[in-house]
Amino acid sequence: MKQIVDVIVIGAGPVGLFCAYLLIKAGHSVYLLDKKEGPTEQSRAFNITPRSLEILQHHGLAYRILQQAISIRGALLYVNGSIIGDVFFEEVDCVFPQLTSLGQSSVERIIIEEIEKLQGKVAWQTELISYEQLGDQVVAQVKDHTNGEAKEISAKYIVGADGCHSKVRKQNPTWTYEGHSIKSQFALADLVLEGPDIARIRNRQVVFYHSRGGCILIPLPHHGTEDQITLRMVANVGSYETDDGPRVTHGVDNPREILTLDKVKELLDKRTEGLRVTIKKSLWLTYFNVNERIANGFRRDRAFLIGDAAHCHSPAGGQGMNIGFQDAENLAWKLSLALKGESSDPEKLLDSFTIEREPMVKSVMTTAGTLSRVLLADTYVMGVIRYVAISAAFNIPAIRRNMVNRLLQIDFKLGESPILAQPGTNQHTLLQHGQFLKDTRVLLNKDVAQKVDRKTIYQIMESLNDKHMVFWVITRQTWQHQPETDLTNAFIDGISSFKSCRGVVFQSITQFARYNDDKRSNNKVDHWIDTHTMSSTDSLSSRLGYTTYLAASKSVTPAAALVILRPDRYVAYSSLVSTHVELDQAFAFLNSYLLRNK
Ligand SMILES: Cc1cc2nc3c(=O)[nH]c(=O)nc-3n(C[C@H](O)[C@H](O)[C@H](O)COP(=O)(O)OP(=O)(O)OC[C@H]3O[C@@H](n4cnc5c(N)ncnc54)[C@H](O)[C@@H]3O)c2cc1C
Known part of the structure; x- marks a missing residue:
């Protein structure tokens, strides 16, 4: 068949x-x-990062996940029984400043x-x-x-x-699948805990570094009583040594031995010194192996x-x-x-x-590998380095922000790519090529203003699937000045010739993005306007970097901004445009990988 x-x-x-x-x-x-x-019947992976949740939201899956998941709001760090660091993810600028936990x-x-x-x-x-x-x-x-x-x-x-x-x-x-296996195994236990200290670890990831080894407690969705908590304990068993052989041993499927509840109790007691909790129930116990490999x-x-x-x-x-x-x-x-x-x-x-x-994958592998090595270090010198490095990471704001952004995958951006514009385009303060556009506050559809159609930029893009969204942002310095229309019409005509693109004309005045009385309606592109001041950080103008440009611009007819957003919401091209030549350059870039109707 x-x-x-x-x-x-x-x-x-x-x-x-x-x-x-x-x-x-x-x-x-x-x-x-x-x-x-x-x-799978097992909880396995359950940490969903803010970047992934944004992706899932964009594709209509996040809200179902959030209904069943719990939010992890921060991380707490103990070294040899004392708290040395405390991080709140609320500090992070993104739509979902949390780790979302669902099996x-x-x-x-x-x-x-x-x-x-x-x-x-x-x-x-x-x-x-x-x-x-x-x-x-x-x-x-x-x-x-x-x-x-x-x-x-x-x-x-x-x-x-x-x-x-x-x-x-x-x-x-x-x-090939090059890399190595880490010889020491990890113990994984999904547990229901109770005891006087459970409030301290609810909704937080807690990392314990101890001279005897590391241990991480991560909350999972809990279906029991309020005086209990469900979480995953992960602890290393043995120190960091690698095996460069080709045999792939990664995952939970081939543990070398059975993990017993007695062993879990022993690890929990020794590694989480000072934390008053007891195991009420175990849900899943296993050893797992870690490999670091890439095709x-x-x-x-x-x-x-x-x-x-x-x-x-x-x-x-x-x-x-x-x-x-x-x-x-x-x-x-x-x-x-x-x-x-x-x-x-x-x-x-x-x-x-x-x-x-x-x-991107290599950068994540480096971060995860470094974390493991720090966790598994068992020499005195490494212990001291670990203490100093971790204290700095948690207590110096710039380092802490950088570390949290990396772990939450907030600062991922694309490097060189044949389908990203080359640096050097007339871009100024605009969102750079390769950067990710975060979601915005709700925008108002200008053409249906009477009916009220309000959506965030991700909600607008949700139905576009694999289409590129191309923003044409125009402004005027005061109500007295009319926005540029000749170039705008050329943009509308040009972008309509790309079947795989959807143009968006976004109109605003310098301080407030409001409905303007331009009667021209055109179903070749969408017309959306910000319902908030342009200067608010999550307005579309601010997200695109246009507000910063306007603040510095002395011109009464500031240039338009043309920003090409890929379906995965990375910026492919961005440029200030005030001439037809500049507009044609943008279309030529698009045409380098997208078909244009003659
Ligand atoms: C203990 C543990 C905890 C983890 N926690 C996290 C976490 O919190 N967050 C996170 O992001 N990641 C986590 N990970 C990593 C995460 O589990 C994996 O990266 C993820 O499951 C990979 O998904 P996948 O779909 O690529 O592969 P898999 O989940 O391995 O799925 C592959 C599928 O392919 C099928 N298959 C294989 N061969 C064939 C064949 N020949 N024909 C048909 N079907 C086939 C298999 O049956 C399987 O269902 C964790 C991993 C482990 C081991």
């Missing part, structure tokens, strides 16, 4: 599910398979339900046996273990989201790797699933444009996947 689809996604872990969901939402046919019987099993179920609402499904108990790339197709042989039948599936692309033992990766001999590139022609199939690392800081979500989002819109034939250079577009993701 042969089936033809747009994309085959191997693996219905959190990352494969999210990738399939995005592709189905964008209108593509997807064959999503997993050899397991159903979603992987619940997250997977939510995404599966959303896939089913879009008429998609997971083929459970179906295993990828092999695949070949033949011309402009990928042909996969899969086995349905419910009836023993073999099937052949053809697609334009195959995405390996099949975890660290990925068959998609292993089937191609040019792919040599995430693309081979029509095959792609995302999530743990592409990289695995220490779970310190809880980043693995999160960067997997970001892989999925980065890849899905590019595949979608290539599949719809809306890219002028699909090779360049698809190559940018590895080019953009690899540096």
Whole structure:
């Protein structure tokens, strides 16, 4: 039996599910398979970073997750029994200044339900046996273990989201998974605790550094009584040593021994000295192994790797699933444009996947690896270094902000990429190429002002799927000056010739962004206005950096700002525009990878 689809996604872990969901939402046919019987029953990954939650919100998933999750508001640090640091995530400038805690099993179920609402499904108990790339197709042989039948599936692309033992990766001999294993195991225990000190650790991550080893307590959603708390304890067993052999041992599936409750009690007592809690119930106990590995590139022609199939690392800081979500989002819109034939250079577009993701993944691996090494250090000298470094990290505001932003993935930005504008464009104070646009306050749709249509920029973008949003921001210094219309009309005409872009004209005056009485209505672009003062930090003008430009501008007719926002909300191009030549440069940039109608 042969089936033809747009994309085959191997693996219905959190990352494969999210990738399939995005592709189905964008209108593509997807064959999503997993050899397991159903979603995982274990809590596994549960820390969702603010950046991931913004991504999930943008794709309509965050609110369901938030309904079931709990919020972690900060972190507390003990060294040898004394508190030496206390961090509140509220300090962070983002839409969700928190870590969101929900077990992987619940997250997977939510995404599966959303896939089913879009008429998609997971083929459970179906295993990828092999695949070949033949011309402009990928042909996969899969086995349905419910009836023993073999099937052949053809697609334009195959995405390996099949975890660290990925068959998609292993089937191609040019792919390696370089790195090492950490010899010492980690103990993981999901526990219900009670005792006089539980209020101190509710809604906080608590890190204990001790000369006997480290231990982290992380709150999980709690379904018991109020005088109890459910949390995960993670502690190292043994010191940091690596094994450079090729055998991949990452994860919870191959522990060398069984973790007992007695061992957990011993670790908790010794490592959390001074914390008065007792174990009421244990929910899941296991040892797990950590590897630090990365594939040599995430693309081979029509095959792609995302999530743990592409990289695995220490779970310190809880980043693995999160960067997997970001892989999925980065890849899905590019595949979608290539599949719809809306890219002028699909090779360049698809190559940018590895080019953009690899540096980000490596940076996360470095952060997580450093945290692990600090946690596992067991020599006297390392202990002193650890104490000094951690005290500084928690107590010097600039270092603390930097550390928190890294852990919460707030400051992720894209480096060099063939589909980002080169530095040197007429950009000034505007949001730079490669930076991420945070969500805004609600905006008001100018064309339907009487009916009231208010949305944040993410809500506006939600229905756009793989479309780029191109902002044209115009202003005037006072009510007496009219905004530029000739260039604005040229923008509207130009942007309408890109099927994969949606233009937004955003009008304002210097201090207040208000409805202006320009009667021209044009359904080729959207017209939105800020309902708040432009100077508020989360107005669109401020987010784009236009307010700062205006504050410094002496001109009575300030330049317009043109900002091209990719579907993943990274800025591809931004420039101040006051001439037709500058406007044409922006369109030429877009046309370097997006198709333009003649
Ligand atoms: C103890 C622990 C705690 C963690 N905590 C966090 C955390 O708090 N936050 C965080 O971001 N990350 C965390 N991580 C990391 C996170 O669990 C992983 O990064 C994440 O699960 C990777 O998701 P994935 O979908 O890429 O792969 P997986 O979850 O491994 O899913 C791969 C899927 O592919 C299927 N598959 C494999 N081969 C085939 C085949 N041949 N045919 C069909 N199907 C196949 C498998 O059955 C599996 O369902 C943690 C990891 C561990 C071990």
